[in-house]
Amino acid sequence: MYELKIALRQVFSSKKQTLFAILAVALAVSVITVMMAMISGFQDEVVTSSIENNPHIVINPQDEEEESIHLYRYKSALISEKEGVIAVSPKYLGQAALEYRDNAEGVYLQGVDPMAEESVMRVSEDVVEGDLMTLVHTRYGILLGDQLAENLEVNVGDRVDVVFPGSQTTSFKVVGLIHTGTSADEVTAYARFDSVQDFFNEPGVASTIEVRVADPYQADAIAGSIERETGLDAVSWSEANVEIFSFLEAQAAFVKIFYFLIYGVAGFGIANTLITIVAQRTREIGILKAMGTSQKSIMFVFLFQSMILGAAGLVLGTILGYIATVALQSYEIEIPPETYFGLQTLPLEVEPLNFVYAAFFAFIVNILSGIYPARKAAKLDPVKAIER
Amino acid sequence: MTDESPVIELKNLTKVYQNGVEFRTLDNANLRIKKGEFVAIVGPSGSGKSTLMHLIGLLDTPSSGTLLIDGKDVTKMSDKERSGMRNRILGFVFQYHHLLPDFTALENVMMPLLIAGKSREKAKDVAEKLLKEVGLEGRMEHRPGELSGGQNQRVAIARALSCSPAIVLGDEPTGNLDTKTGDMIYELLRRLNKEYNQTFIVVTHNEDLASKADIIIRLVDGKITVQ
Ligand SMILES: Nc1ncnc2c1ncn2[C@@H]1O[C@H](COP(=O)(O)OP(=O)(O)O)[C@@H](O)[C@H]1O
Ligand SMILES: [Mg+2]
Numbered sequence: 001m002y003e004l005k006i007a008l009r010q011v012f013s014s015k016k017q018t019l020f021a022i023l024a025v026a027l028a029v030s031v032i033t034v035m036m037a038m039i040s041g042f043q044d045e046v047v048t049s050s051i052e053n054n055p056h057i058v059i060n061p062q063d064e065e066e067e068s069i070h071l072y073r074y075k076s077a078l079i080s081e082k083e084g085v086i087a088v089s090p091k092y093l094g095q096a097a098l099e100y101r102d103n104a105e106g107v108y109l110q111g112v113d114p115m116a117e118e119s120v121m122r123v124s125e126d127v128v129e130g131d132l133m134t135l136v137h138t139r140y141g142i143l144l145g146d147q148l149a150e151n152l153e154v155n156v157g158d159r160v161d162v163v164f165p166g167s168q169t170t171s172f173k174v175v176g177l178i179h180t181g182t183s184a185d186e187v188t189a190y191a192r193f194d195s196v197q198d199f200f201n202e203p204g205v206a207s208t209i210e211v212r213v214a215d216p217y218q219a220d221a222i223a224g225s226i227e228r229e230t231g232l233d234a235v236s237w238s239e240a241n242v243e244i245f246s247f248l249e250a251q252a253a254f255v256k257i258f259y260f261l262i263y264g265v266a267g268f269g270i271a272n273t274l275i276t277i278v279a280q281r282t283r284e285i286g287i288l289k290a291m292g293t294s295q296k297s298i299m300f301v302f303l304f305q306s307m308i309l310g311a312a313g314l315v316l317g318t319i320l321g322y323i324a325t326v327a328l329q330s331y332e333i334e335i336p337p338e339t340y341f342g343l344q345t346l347p348l349e350v351e352p353l354n355f356v357y358a359a360f361f362a363f364i365v366n367i368l369s370g371i372y373p374a375r376k377a378a379k380l381d382p383v384k385a386i387e388r
Numbered sequence: 389m390t391d392e393s394p395v396i397e398l399k400n401l402t403k404v405y406q407n408g409v410e411f412r413t414l415d416n417a418n419l420r421i422k423k424g425e426f427v428a429i430v431g432p433s434g435s436g437k438s439t440l441m442h443l444i445g446l447l448d449t450p451s452s453g454t455l456l457i458d459g460k461d462v463t464k465m466s467d468k469e470r471s472g473m474r475n476r477i478l479g480f481v482f483q484y485h486h487l488l489p490d491f492t493a494l495e496n497v498m499m500p501l502l503i504a505g506k507s508r509e510k511a512k513d514v515a516e517k518l519l520k521e522v523g524l525e526g527r528m529e530h531r532p533g534e535l536s537g538g539q540n541q542r543v544a545i546a547r548a549l550s551c552s553p554a555i556v557l558g559d560e561p562t563g564n565l566d567t568k569t570g571d572m573i574y575e576l577l578r579r580l581n582k583e584y585n586q587t588f589i590v591v592t593h594n595e596d597l598a599s600k601a602d603i604i605i606r607l608v609d610g611k612i613t614v615q
Contacts, residue, residue, distance in 0.1 A: 002502035009490045291500045292475020295467045382447045
C-alpha cells in the first residue's frame with residue numbers, strides 16, 4: 001500500500017491545508033451533532049410530556065348529540081378488565097364561573113373520583129399545596145390551579161362560589177393548589193365527581209372516561225379494541241396530539257435539509273483543499289507516473305488523503321460536538337414559557353447513534369468530494385506535469 | 389542470441405502539435421536500438437529530443453507511427469499496461485532531479501520497487517546497494533532539499549535503476565550540473581551500462597561524450613539521422 005504511505009506523507013507535509021480541511025469537517029460534524037441532540041431531546045420531551053400530561057386514552061360518548069356516557073360504572077368496569085389497562089377514571093366535566101368576593105373567573109370544572117383520577121393522571125405530582133385526597137372526605141372541597149387562585153385572590157381554606165345558569169350556586173372550600181406550569185393553571189378546578197354531577201343536575205352520567213395503560217405505545221391498539229367492545233369513541237394520546245406529531249415530522253424533514261446544506265459546504269471545503277493539494281503536487285504526480293504509478297493508484301493516493309482528512313475531522317468533530325452538547329445541557333437554555341407543554345428549558349439528548357450517523361455521513365461526503373480532485377490528478381498529462 | 393532483435397523499434401514515429409498551425413515535433417522517425425547499446429541523442433534546442441524521450445518513455449503518445457518495445461506495440465496499450473512497463477522496463481533520469489521532496493533519498497529509490505509490489509525489506513536492500521554504488525552511502529536518510537544538485541542527480545540515477553530496467557532514459561541528466569560533476573555522472577552511467585548490459589539512451593550537448601557512445605542520433609527540426 002505505497003499509495004497510503006504517499007497520501008500520509010503528503011497530508012502531513014501540507015500542514016495548513018490539512019488543518020483547514022480537518023476544521024471544516026469537524027465544524028460541520030459538531031454543528032450537526034449538537035443540532036441532532038437538540039432535535040431528539042426536544043422530540044423526546046414532547047412525547048414524554050404528552051404521555052405524562054394527557055390520559056393515554058380518552059373515552060367520549062359515541063354520537064355528537066349525546067353529551068354524556070350513561071352506565072359509566074359498568075363501562076368503566078368493563079374497560080378496566082382489559083389487558084394492558086392499569087387504571088380508569090370516569091369524570092364529569094363542565095364550565096362554570098367561580099366567584100370570590102368581587103372577583104369572578106371562568107373555570108373548567110372537573111368532577112373526579114380522587115383515587116381513580118390519581119391513578120390515571122398522577123395529579124398529586126402537581127399539587128403544590130393541600131392534598132387531592134382531601135376530596136375523599138370533603139364533599140364540597142375544590143382544588144384550583146395556582147394561577148386561577150391568584151387571579152381570584154383566594155387561599156387554601158377560603159370558600160368560593162360555583163355559579164352556573166340553571167344550577168344552584170354552591171359554595172366549595174379550597175383544599176389545595178395545582179401547578180402544572182401550563183396555561184391550564186388559569187382555568188383548572190378539581191372537585192368530587194358526585195358534587196359536580198349534582199351541581200350540573202346530571203346524576204348518574206359521566207362526560208368522559210380516562211384510561212391509563214401500561215405501555216403508552218399500545219394505547220392506539222387498546223383504544224381500538226375499547227371502541228369495538230363498548231361502542232364508545234376512544235382517542236389515544238398520539239391521536240389526540242396528531243398536529244404536534246405531524247409538526248415534529250415536518251420539523252425533522254426541514255432539519256434534514258439543513259444537514260444536507262452543512263455537509264455540502266463541508267464537502268466543498270474538502271474538494272477545494274484537495275484541488276489545491278493536487279495543483280501543488282502536479283510535478284510529483286508526474287514523477288510518480290514516470291516511475292510507473294497507474295492512474296488508478298494516483299486516484300487512490302488522493303482519495304486516501306481525503307479519507308485521512310475526513311477521518312481526522314469527524315473524530316475531532318464528534319468530540320467537539322459531544323463537549324458542546326454536554327455544555328449546553330448544563331447551561332439550560334430558557335425557552336419562552338407555555339410554548340409546548342410547559343417545556344421550560346431546551347432539552348438536549350446525547351444519543352450515541354446520532355454521533356454514528358453524523359460521522360458516517362461526514363465520511364461519505366468526504367469520499368464523494370475527494371473523487372473529482374483525485375480523478376483530475378489521475379488524468380494529468382505526465383509530460384506537462386513534469387515540465388512544470 | 390537475441391542480439392539481433394531490437395529492444396526498441398520506431399516505425400515512422402511522428403508527433404504533431406496543432407496550435408493553429410501544424411507543428412511536426414517529430415517527423416517520421418525510424419530507428420532500431422539493440423540491447424546493451426549506449427545511445428547519445430544530440431541536436432539543437434527545440435529539435436524534438438525531449439519529445440522523442442517522452443515517447444520512448446511512454447509518458448507521451450505519438451500522433452502516428454508505431455513504437456515497439458521488447459517487440460510489443462506499446463501505442464495500443466491501456467494505462468495499466470503502460471504504467472506497468474514504465475515501472476518494470478523503463479528508468480527515467482530527468483534534467484532536474486525530480487525526486488519526491490517529502491521522502492528521503494532511500495525512500496525515493498525504494499519507491500519504484502514498492503510500486504512494483506516488492507516488500508519493504510527487499511526494496512530497502514536494493515535501494516541501499518544502489519545508493520552505495522552511486523557513492524551516497526552516507527546520505528540515505530537525507531531529503532532532496534538537504535542534498536546538492538549532483539547528489540540529487542545520483543539519487544535519481546539510483547532510482548531509475550532500482551527495478552533493473554531494460555532501458556534507461558536520460559534527458560540531459562547533467563544539463564543542470566557543472567562540467568566536473570557532469571563528467572562524473574556520465575562515467576557512472578557508462579560504467580553501469582557496461583556492468584549490467586542495460587540499454588542507455590541519453591540526450592546530451594557534450595559532443596566529447598557523445599563520441600564515446602555506440603550510436604549517435606542527430607535531431608534537426610524533428611528529423612532523425614543516425615551515425
Ligand atoms: N505541448 C506542446 N505544444 C506545442 N508545441 C510543443 C509542445 N511541447 C513541445 N512543443 C514544441 O516541440 C518542439 C520540440 O520540443 P522538445 O522536444 O522539448 O525539444 P528539445 O528537447 O530538443 O529542446 C519545440 O519547438 C516545442 O516548442
Ligand atoms: Mg529538451
